[in-house]
Amino acid sequence: MKNKNQKPANRNEKNPLPSENETQIVQLLLKCGLFLQRAMNQVCQRFGLKQQQFSVLNEIVLHGPISQKDLGEKLLFEKSNVSKIVNILSEKKWIRVVVAPHDGRLTLLSETPEGIAVWKKCMQAFHESSSKFISVLSEYEAVNVIKLLKKLQKAFKRK
Amino acid sequence: MKNKNQKPANRNEKNPLPSENETQIVQLLLKCGLFLQRAMNQVCQRFGLKQQQFSVLNEIVLHGPISQKDLGEKLLFEKSNVSKIVNILSEKKWIRVVVAPHDGRLTLLSETPEGIAVWKKCMQAFHESSSKFISVLSEYEAVNVIKLLKKLQKAFKRK
DNA sequence: CTATAAAAGTTTCCATGTCAACCAAATATT
């Protein structure tokens, strides 16, 4: 509330330097991502989960028995990170881990009843919180954002 | 390339469960944020910077003498994090730190010539890399994304 | 004009994400 008066420095007004569109988009995404990660971590923590752990659990619940490889590719997680998260979730008995029958390298992950239980509770909180954050967008804008982010995210996969 | 054949499991096709728009947006933003953070970290690292350190340096270069408080608010960084980053940047002599004359609690940060030098180089690499990632969007889509993300990001500030 | 509260930064502790090196199973090569 006092920034303006405190420093009439014309320095601030020097060309906001719109900076190329692409750079700006990346910077905005980084900013939003960082903030949401913090916020969603707090939400999930109420259920004994970190945000990333919830994402993994969510993926397992929604997309059935899935391998760590596929998980990593879908969520764009580092594979070592996936491995650790899987360990934590399976220690808590929220997921089951079995070796794939046809390929001894693959581990197939599936949810347990307890896993579904926490997933449901956490998902509800997650959604409530998300709604609060996204409420500034109109329905139309929201749909639009989804379309654009999906396009981007798909491009990330192979770079 | 072989995912499809390897697992014809109909489990995967069970209702993609579109999940509410808001949740989906948050999840997409988290995903993009995580990925870009990793990618941009690598880019910046070539110049001895982490992505977040670059963001701070960038803010200081563009928006003149600024306090840690303002920095944190603008970038949505935790204040402890800002403090550490400022330390690192000032140790490398890329920024100057002085106590504000009218308020002994505030520290005013400004860039050094060396700071500007690395900033320029890093910014160029940052932009090149960003362009690669964002190239899937048309000019129109890019402008649109910026508008929407800015709206979101502004809403985050006060939650 | 002291005493209390608030604000800006700092420090500490902890969890965790990343990278690189590694292991084991499966493919490819000869």
Place this chain on the structure above:
DNA sequence: AATATTTGGTTGACATGGAAACTTTTATAG
């Protein structure tokens, strides 16, 4: 068939981001 390469997953070292407690300066109260 035997070896080499690739692939999925694990492990360990390391740095770092976040929450909370703490210090110091400023603002408020009585």
